[in-house]
Amino acid sequence: EVQLVESGGGLVQPGRSLRLSCTTSGFTFGDYAMNWVRQAPGKGLEWVGFIRSKAYGGTAEYAASVKGTLTISRDDSRSIAYLQMNSLKTEDTAVYYCSRAGDPEYYYYGLDVWGQGTTVTVSS
Amino acid sequence: DIQLTQSPSFLSASVGDRVTITCRASQGISSSLAWYQQKPGKAPKLLIYAASTLQSGVPSRFSGSGSGTEFTLTISSLQPEDFATYYCQQLNSYPWTFGQGTKVEIK
Numbered sequence: 001e002v003q004l005v006e007s008g009g010g011l012v013q014p015g016r017s018l019r020l021s022c023t024t025s026g027f028t029f030g031d032y033a034m035n036w037v038r039q040a041p042g043k044g045l046e047w048v049g050f051i052r053s054k055a056y057g058g059t060a061e062y063a064a065s066v067k068g069t070l071t072i073s074r075d076d077s078r079s080i081a082y083l084q085m086n087s088l089k090t091e092d093t094a095v096y097y098c099s100r101a102g103d104p105e106y107y108y109y110g111l112d113v114w115g116q117g118t119t120v121t122v123s124s
Numbered sequence: 125d126i127q128l129t130q131s132p133s134f135l136s137a138s139v140g141d142r143v144t145i146t147c148r149a150s151q152g153i154s155s156s157l158a159w160y161q162q163k164p165g166k167a168p169k170l171l172i173y174a175a176s177t178l179q180s181g182v183p184s185r186f187s188g189s190g191s192g193t194e195f196t197l198t199i200s201s202l203q204p205e206d207f208a209t210y211y212c213q214q215l216n217s218y219p220w221t222f223g224q225g226t227k228v229e230i231k
Binding site for chain 1: 125162223225
């Protein structure tokens, strides 16, 4: 069974950093691009960014709103994707989901598997 | 950035109704559009990708159509488990973006 499990969320003060992890199982992690999507309380979904598989360069793309403060990385040996969050602001408060791109090459297949989410609260 | 506008933002419908949700893109995105269903407190679930392809395991009462800038998600006969919020997402150009969501509630 394909599974994604996020961890690392919690309460953090503005300006501090946090690293979220997405631990995966049930598929060949290294073959797939991995995404992060967030949802502020009572709001809609916001795509944060994704990281390509090494076969497609292993590079990342980001939403403009997070560029420079959030960094996505991956450890294929451990089947884990990471979201490093720096200089956190109150507006970063959200549930953060990781998700898998539905096809290793054709991203229009959508995001086919999602984790349960981890909550990040930025508050003093 | 490509903006996606869903309409309506909210709709009230009865079990058995045919429901249609529209997603309009601010510029052409070919068929690079996905639809998701989200229930309260749960992660989104992929329903449709490439505008009209049903994800494995999704009931056939769900269908998608469109290309370019206008897309629709149709539920042919609304079931109790379909009451949820629906989002479209474009995967044509970065940054990928979501629509604002359409909440489907019981009439």
